[in-house]
Amino acid sequence: MGLLYGCSALLLLVILAPRAYEAGNILVFPTEGSHWVNMDILLQALHSQGHNITIVRSSKSWYVEDNSSCYHIYTVQVERSLDQKFLSNLVFQAIEFERGALPWRRFLHMAVGMIDIWLMRADFVFEYPRPTMPNVVYIGGFQCKPPKPLPQPFDDFVQSSGEHGVIIMSLGTFVSELPAEITKKIAAVFAELPQKVIWKHKGAKPDNLGNNTLVVDWMPQNDLLGHPKVKLFVAHGGTNGVQEAIYHGVPVVGLPLFFDQYDNLLRLKERGGAKLLTIQTVDKDNNFLEAIQEVLNEPSYTLSMQRLSRLHRDQPMEPLDNAVFWIEHVMRHKGANHLKAESYRLPWYVYHSVDVIVFVAGAVLLFLLTVFFSIRCLYTVMCKRKVKRD
Incomplete structure (x- = not known):
């Protein structure tokens, strides 16, 4: 029996040793909001591959x-006043950047040149084609996955909808x-509909809420x-x-609020x-009710989304697996210089072909002068x- 246990332990060690040997140390400086929600999914996938994840977070995060069972957490203590000062300075620098002042031009040029792989959360089903370098990897929709069984309260509510189905509404994490x-x-609009509605809303419940509407603080979207x-x-x-x-082929009625939301919805509309x-006109002239009824009753919206879903899913590798592969690729090979463009290493006059322009201009000028003097x-x-x- 002891020999059996010993052989089993040795076999397990042989199986796990290559993975342990290939495991790397990953340092993460996360951002907030939905950005962290996405990053957490990617980091969980990397952790499942045996990598050690260290996260540097602000105490005001x-x-x-x-604390986490998957990551090593390092917390930087930040006073609120310092936090506000940092944000104010960041906004000021961003404004100067947009004006073209480029206060961090040299630093940004250096930082961009050091990047081995760009993981772009974009998908050409949703984005427009663009020319990019080989070290740009598109992983749009990597956070999407097949649905899990709904928690009991949600499942009971959804099943009670009958043939009319369910509408869900969410304005994201910030609103x-x-x-x-x-x-x-x-x-009031939801109350007029035959469908059941699940509405993510943390404010005071309106007094005209219909019996068909379930208001929740959180939903498994x-x-x-x-x-x-x-x-x-x-x-939103x-x-x-x-x-x-x-990913799931569900049509959308969009109420954009800020940032890239209008652009995202406009692309989906196209x-x-x-x-x-718009949120400003949602309560005017029955716009909201008419929009919902149009999308529900016009099959083209659902068919278009189902077509986009088929295109998105038809890939040789899942976007999340693709992201993990390229991160590990950089770790295995100590970088990916073979995929990077040489433009970041070129002097500005070479990058903009100033030397070539000067040479050609000089040659043309010399030719013209030769012809002129001849x-x-x-x-x-x-x-x-x-x-x-004479």
């Missing part, structure tokens, strides 16, 4: 917890509530979008929500999968001959 008058209008009874997604247009809607409104000399000689004859 909203989302990154100060927890809307002005009271807009909230009441949205609640990906799992709900993957449920066959979900017919429509009312969303964040990248996560849009990509999950594409592809036939969304109806676009003609001038020939003209002078001809004039002298003419004078001698």
Whole structure:
């Protein structure tokens, strides 16, 4: 029996040794909000491959917890005043950057040149084609995954919807509530619908809330979008929500608020999968109700999203697996210089072909001067001959 246990332990060691040997140390400086939600998914995948993850977080972090069973957490104590000062300075520098002052030009040029692999959270099903270098890897929708069974309260509510189905509404992680008058209008519209509605809303519940509407502080958004009874997604247009809607083929009524949300929804609208409104006019002239009814009753919206879903899923490798592969590729080979463009190593005059332009301009000028002086000399000689004859 002891020999059996010893052989089993040795076999396990042989199996795990290559993975342990290949494991790397990864240092992460996370951002907040939905960015961390995505990063956490990628880091979990890397941790499952045996890598050691160390996260440096601010003591004022909203989302990154100060302890984890998967990561080593290093917390930097930050006073609120220092935090505000840093943000104010960051905003000022961003404004100067947009004006073209480029206060960090040399640093940014150096930092960009040091990057081995760019992981772009974009997908050409949703994005427009663009020319990029080989070290740009597209992993759009990597956070999307097949739905899990719904928690019991959500499952009971969804199953009670019958043939009409369910509408879900979420305005993301940063916006927890809307002005009271807009909230009441949205609640009134939902109350008129035969569908059941799951509404993520943390503010005060409107007094005109219909019996068909379930207001929650949190919802399993990906799992709900993957449920066959979900017919429509009312969303603010964040990248996560849009990509999950594409992945599961659910049409969207968009209420963009800020940042890239309007652009995201406009792209989805151009592809036939969304109806676009503005939060300022959602309570005017039954715009919201008419938009919902149009998307629900017009099959083209659902068909367009299902087509986008098929295109997105038809890939040789899952986006998350692709991201993990390229991160490990850089770690295995100590970089990816063979994929990087040489432009970042070139002097500015070589990058902009100033040396070539000067050479060509000099050659052309020399040729023109040669022609000019040749003609001038020939003209002078001809004039002298003419004078001698006279």
